[in-house]
Amino acid sequence: MKKKLLRLGMTLLLITSFSTACGSLGVKDEAKTNTNTADPVASNGNEPVKLRIMWWGSQARHDATLKMLDLYTKQHPNVTFEPEYSGFDGYIDKLSTQAASNNAPDIIQMDAAWLADWNARSQLSDLSEGINTADIDPKLLETGEYNGTLTAVPLGGNAWGMIYDKSALEKIGVAPPKDGWTWEEYFSMGEEIKPLLGKDQYPFKDGTADSTLYANYQLSKGKGWPITEDGKFNYDKATWLEYANKFADLRKKGIVPPPDVQLADIDLDPTQDMLIKGQLIFKGLHAAQVSAFESLKPNSIGVAAIPKAEQPGGWLKATFYFSVNQNSKYKEEAKRFIDWFINDPEATALDGTTRGIPISNKIVAEMKPKFNQGDQLTVEMIDKTAESSQAFNPGAPGWADFGKEEGDIKQQLMFGKITPEQAYDELAKAAKKYEK
Incomplete structure (x- = not known):
């Protein structure tokens, strides 16, 4: 019965689509699962902020992300964006070159394979506070931690x-x-x-x-x-x-x-x-x-x-992550944006499944009626893997x-x-x- 409940829980979290995209379960202690969003005074500030944001993906992901950035600016008029996007090929080379010259973007889409090196060089900010991660499965959230500190927020589930x-x-x-x-x-x-x-x-x-x-x-x-x-x-x-x-x-x-x-x-x-x-x-x-x-x-x-x-x-594992450049002048605003990106229903509706399974189980529940055959197969693979799996390295x-x-x-x-x-x-x- 316990195993069936585990599968049911994983399915509820992970069901949805990967239509265009590329451990052991445990209860995370409350101190490590942050439920507080960023300071509302800062989010309503009038100081102009321009956030550089970089990601890779398909044209569908590019189009959806640009629409999300426009929506965020409409809701937060003091914040504008300088987007940088491409396909996967050459992405990490460009990003590494920027980082070497202390010119990396404020918000960076990261792959799990790069996190060890970037964290070892102290290039990623602490995201433990300021982002509501309560609706993220603890097992997936932990994949974005380095030495117990959250430095990368997962954007989708994978297997x-x-x-x-x-x-x-x-x-x-x-x-x-x-x-x-x-x-x-x-x-x-x-x-x-x-x-x-x-x-x-x-x-x-x-x-x-x-x-x-x-x-x-x-x-x-x-x-x-x-x-x-x-x-x-x-x-x-x-x-x-x-x-x-x-x-x-x-x-x-x-x-x-x-x-x-x-x-x-x-x-x-x-x-x-x-x-x-x-x-x-x-x-x-x-x-x-x-x-x-x-x-x-x-x-x-x-x-x-x-x-x-x-x-x-x-x-x-997670599909990929958002991280914040350790040298960013706008760390708090960047965290506020990531919080909005993963938790706001209007924002996630625009993104759809271009980044895979939405990481918030609340958002997943809202998307459930939209499943197609590809969605169901995605769910089935994740569910079969979740039944018995290794901890991701x-x-x-x-x-x-x-x-x-x-x-x-x-x-x-x-x-x-x-x-x-x-x-x-x-x-x-x-x-x-x-x-x-």
Whole structure:
């Protein structure tokens, strides 16, 4: 009964849509869940304030955000905005350059992967006071904390799971995965499905170079994150060799795509996404992307949690965050805007689902009647993951560049240029440059 209530609570909070977007539950103590909004005297002040705000996203997100900024200025005539926005590519490079010259915007849309480094350099303000976070799930709110201090307010909920082409499974007469499926069942399904598919169709991708999938696998084996939150290399050698050799066998049998074919796969590109094109059955994915896949392949998408072993393999996380530049002259006004952004019904109606699931469960309840098929699938993936999930690891300070070296080493393995043992040694060697 307790588990059912937990799922119900998570569903109420997390139901809604990711139509255009890219731990353990605990009760947060009252001192850390701020219910006070900013000083009303300051919010009614006449002093002119211009806030620079920076975000990335789709055109739909740009349009919605600009409308929100206009609305805020109408409600607070002394506040105007200088918006800076773009796609994701190049965003963090531009932002980092601005920060290096002490010219970062007042309000910054942040990704979880960057928070460790930005907090370690003391570039983000304390947001513990001045923003009403009472309607944010404590588990998601904690992902924006650094050493117990809130420096990033989550803007939406997310989960890491899997999608699959249910129409393709129905066509070949294979049942979809059951809740709580294991890695053994995942790999066995691949071997069962491949003979039923065409020459250029595959059950799933080669996971050799997929560091996220390997993290899922190692976590489920109870060995922790491959790179710990405090910046230690933690690849379990036996687990890595088991995983790498399994995919080497699948590669030899032709059950996963050849490396050159797989590297051409681009998520959500109608001409290059292998699942959209009917060349792939399963794919690891953020819940934030489910609706987009549903729109490109209507009535064909199913969702599942990541396979498990002794422990679950997937996790819940926030989509992204708003942070305030530590050097901003207008910290209080910036916090006041963030409070309005996540809690004002008129504002959130304009934003819709362009940033994924609204983070306030009160706002979510108001949006519930608007759910479509993509929304329901998003909810289902999050709910399946919430049933049993790992604590999310946002990354360790100073490790931002390790991922590229990690990917290069694993691609050499996938192309057969090195062995799994050599790949492990190369990963351990590369990690020494980043360990403190």
